[in-house]
Amino acid sequence: MYDSSKIKILKGLDPVKKRPGMYIGNTDDGTGLHHMLFELIDNSIDEYLAGFCTTIRIQIIKYKILTIEDNGRGIPIDTHSFGISAAEIIMTILHAGGKFDNDSYNFSGGLHGVGLSVVNALSEFMKLYIYRKNKSYKQLYLNGIPTTPLKTIGRTKKNGTKISFKPSTKIFINSSLNYNIIYKRLQEMSFLNKKLKIVLINNEKQIVLYNEGGIKTFVAKLNNHKTNICPIFYLHSKKTNMLIEVAVQWNNSFTELVKCYTNNIPQTDGGTHLFGFRTALTKVIKTYIKKENIKNNYSINSDDIKEGITAIIAIKMQNPKFSSQTKNKLISSEIKIAVENELNKTFYLYLLEHPKESKNLIKKFINSAKIRESSRKARNVARKRLALDVAKLPGKLSDCQEKNPKKSELYIVEGDSAGGSAKQGRDRRIQAVLALKGKIINVEKSGFEKIFVSNEIVTLITALGCGIGQKEFDIKNLRYHTIIIMTDADVDGSHIRTLLLAFFFRYMPKLIENGYVYIAQPPLFKIKHIKKDIYINNEKDLHKHTLKICLKEKQLLSNKKYISIKKLLLKYISVYNISNKRKKSDLKLEKNYLNDAYYLNKFYSFYFYLNKLVLSSNIYYVLISFKKQLNKLNNFNDKINLFFNKKIFKSFYKLYDLIQLIFYKLFYKSFYIQRYKGLGEMNPNQLWETSMNPFKRILFKMIIKDVCKANLLFNILMGESVKPRRHFIQNNALLANIDL
Ligand code: 0RA
Numbered sequence: 001m002y003d004s005s006k007i008k009i010l011k012g013l014d015p016v017k018k019r020p021g022m023y024i025g026n027t028d029d030g031t032g033l034h035h036m037l038f039e040l041i042d043n044s045i046d047e048y049l050a051g052f053c054t055t056i057r058i059q060i061i062k063y064k065i066l067t068i069e070d071n072g073r074g075i076p077i078d079t080h081s082f083g084i085s086a087a088e089i090i091m092t093i094l095h096a097g098g099k100f101d102n103d104s105y106n107f108s109g110g111l112h113g114v115g116l117s118v119v120n121a122l123s124e125f126m127k128l129y130i131y132r133k134n135k136s137y138k139q140l141y142l143n144g145i146p147t148t149p150l151k152t153i154g155r156t157k158k159n160g161t162k163i164s165f166k167p168s169t170k171i172f173i174n175s176s177l178n179y180n181i182i183y184k185r186l187q188e189m190s191f192l193n194k195k196l197k198i199v200l201i202n203n204e205k206q207i208v209l210y211n212e213g214g215i216k217t218f219v220a221k222l223n224n225h226k227t228n229i230c231p232i233f234y235l236h237s238k239k240t241n242m243l244i245e246v247a248v249q250w251n252n253s254f255t256e257l258v259k260c261y262t263n264n265i266p267q268t269d270g271g272t273h274l275f276g277f278r279t280a281l282t283k284v285i286k287t288y289i290k291k292e293n294i295k296n297n298y299s300i301n302s303d304d305i306k307e308g309i310t311a312i313i314a315i316k317m318q319n320p321k322f323s324s325q326t327k328n329k330l331i332s333s334e335i336k337i338a339v340e341n342e343l344n345k346t347f348y349l350y351l352l353e354h355p356k357e358s359k360n361l362i363k364k365f366i367n368s369a370k371i372r373e374s375s376r377k378a379r380n381v382a383r384k385r386l387a388l389d390v391a392k393l394p395g396k397l398s399d400c401q402e403k404n405p406k407k408s409e410l411y412i413v414e415g416d417s418a419g420g421s422a423k424q425g426r427d428r429r430i431q432a433v434l435a436l437k438g439k440i441i442n443v444e445k446s447g448f449e450k451i452f453v454s455n456e457i458v459t460l461i462t463a464l465g466c467g468i469g470q471k472e473f474d475i476k477n478l479r480y481h482t483i484i485i486m487t488d489a490d491v492d493g494s495h496i497r498t499l500l501l502a503f504f505f506r507y508m509p510k511l512i513e514n515g516y517v518y519i520a521q522p523p524l525f526k527i528k529h530i531k532k533d534i535y536i537n538n539e540k541d542l543h544k545h546t547l548k549i550c551l552k553e554k555q556l557l558s559n560k561k562y563i564s565i566k567k568l569l570l571k572y573i574s575v576y577n578i579s580n581k582r583k584k585s586d587l588k589l590e591k592n593y594l595n596d597a598y599y600l601n602k603f604y605s606f607y608f609y610l611n612k613l614v615l616s617s618n619i620y621y622v623l624i625s626f627k628k629q630l631n632k633l634n635n636f637n638d639k640i641n642l643f644f645n646k647k648i649f650k651s652f653y654k655l656y657d658l659i660q661l662i663f664y665k666l667f668y669k670s671f672y673i674q675r676y677k678g679l680g681e682m683n684p685n686q687l688w689e690t691s692m693n694p695f696k697r698i699l700f701k702m703i704i705k706d707v708c709k710a711n712l713l714f715n716i717l718m719g720e721s722v723k724p725r726r727h728f729i730q731n732n733a734l735l736a737n738i739d740l
């Protein structure tokens with residue numbers, strides 16, 4: 001039985017208020033603020049781990065106040081020898097909580113383990129409700145100081161603890177609560193603690209996180225869109241002082257995704273649990289190959305089982321030891337042996353139980369060993385090539401004069417013509433230009449041995465200077481801290497951009513994490529009007545600007561003329577629709593499907609806009625202009641139909657020519673819209689003005705908000721299986737301007 005004598009009193013709360021960051025984490029960037037919530041949730045999770053709590057409810061109120069309620073035993077209320085309740089001691093004295101005794105708790109979790117008192121000290125108010133042994137209690141605290149003693153407020157059948165608090169805005173000055181961060185951590189918690197019901201309530205919206213499968217479901221989720229080559233292996237082994245859970249599945253990609261946890265805390269640098277896992281798997285696989293007499297000329301090692309592996313290793317134990325305060329690496333040595341022993345038995349049985357899939361897996365591992373051995377040779381060749389210094393990249397890289405990476409920029413552009421313009425247009429003191437020839441290799445689909453002999457990749461790595469791979473990559477050697485991907489605003493350009501991002505994401509994630517990778521947004525249009533050039537970045541602005549100009553020049557239009565042009569335009573839209581349908585079987589059109597959908601969209605919005613325009617202009621000149629242009633035909637309508645249907649109007653791209661013509665004839669002025677498809681269409685000066693001049697250009701910084709989602713997205717977009725990709729494109733094609 002728990003009693004208050006077990007609570008160890010260490011010190012008061014003043015140090016917490018004086019140096020909050022030391023106890024709760026950064027008070028400016030949001031980490032500390034979220035720790036406040038997670039710390040309280042950890043306390044409730046401890047009740048779950050001790051076997052007394054099944055549900056935790058978390059409510060976010062206006063992103064300011066948080067309420068956490070569990071149905072555990074309730075914080076003890078008995079009176080401590082000082083004359084105050086045990087609950088008050090837990091809430092007000094640093095490092096009090098009873099959790100320091102192994103017999104009160106089985107496995108104590110908590111990323112921080114700083115206790116309720118720290119959260120209390122840093123909260124404007126905290127309302128504590130306890131439901132215990134048929135009674136309910138309440139106590140209010142302001143900035144960690146109790147304003148009342150713990151009072152009985154009634155009778156109740158329920159048991160548990162409810163804490164409502166408002167993190168002090170004086171302490172967490174620039175921080176705000178982020179729903180996604182909270183949701184993500186709770187989802188992880190729900191996978192790591194199976195059958196625990198977590199309810200998240202935010203503005204009346206309620207989400208229930210619950211799963212029976214635990215980390216097995218986690219692996220299934222991570223591998224959702226992949227081509228998996230075996231069922232999920234799942235181990236759950238509960239000992240008196242330890243709980244080991246492992247879930248593993250291989251897919252046909254090359255990516256390794258292994259997540260390790262100890263007492264619900266993630267270890268990004270692995271440790272003894274991961275070591276035990278790898279050792280056991282390699283050993284079992286080797287034994288299986290031998291016992292089943294599978295022919296194999298290669299020596300399999302733990303690297304060979306990494307490709308395409310998705311695994312979760314979750315340990316719960318008492319007093320885990322970590323290499324540092326951040327708990328990124330587990331060092332408790334007994335864990336390696338424990339994990340290894342458990343897996344030795346169970347993973348072997350798993351292989352025996354699925355002979356067909358096991359044989360496929362073994363084939364994959366042997367193949368990987370084979371490639372590893374042959375790629376060692378290839379890598380030696382590649383390494384020699386990678387040892388190339390930048391001076392040996394003539395033609396491809398035009399380096400800048402600046403040698404300080406912080407001040408240097410690298411523009412990665414596609415093709416020689418854009419490369420040429422960029423090289424001439426740049427500020428050569430600080431801007432380097434690397435022109436890539438065509439597409440780089442798809443790293444999602446290719447193995448190491450192919451990637452690192454590919455010319456474009458070698459050139460890129462050499463230009464960056466930071467090397468590649470676990471041993472050789474060194475961010476200190478990176479030659480540019482601003483890396484700008486500048487590709488054409490078309491489908492190919494987007495493809496090249498995605499290929500480059502996939503390469504960075506998989507092989508140089510540090511560049512993205514450090515915020516060095518950017519995407520340039522060259523303008524999409526240029527409006528030339530009288531003598532002024534206006535560069536336009538998006539559709540909306542194009543409409544805004546043209547309308548502005550046209551309204552300025554407006555001439556009165558008779559109603560009759562307006563109606564006639566309206567009819568005309570309506571007709572062409574239907575003509576286009578019909579011809580579009582008819583041509584659907586046409587292979588070329590099929591290929592251009594995305595393009596067409598995009599332009600169709602554009603056409604409608606432009607039509608809407610033209611309507612407005614026509615109201616304020618003289619349509620007569622337009623008609624005359626067409627007559628002049630197509631004077632071989634008798635009937636004007638036929639001419640226009642022909643224009644749309646066949647010869648001239650082959651693709652919707654030409655619509656811009658038509659609109660330009662209308663404008664031109666309407667105003668008798670030099671006025672045209674140029675749509676930039678390729679960067680090569682811009683002269684060096686234009687490229688500098690719009691996309692390279694640091695004071696004018698628009699850059700998008702690449703950040704990874706959610707590694708799991710990014711991982712999945714690259715897999716869908718670039719990976720082996722076609723089905724999810726098709727699905728993704730169908731769902732997103734018309735929403736996003738994929739062509740941009
Ligand atoms: C100390 C001892 C016991 C429970 C708790 C603390 C406890 C703390 C929190 C914080 C949030 N929810 C909580 N639920 C329980 C054990 C009490 C007993 O033995 O009855």
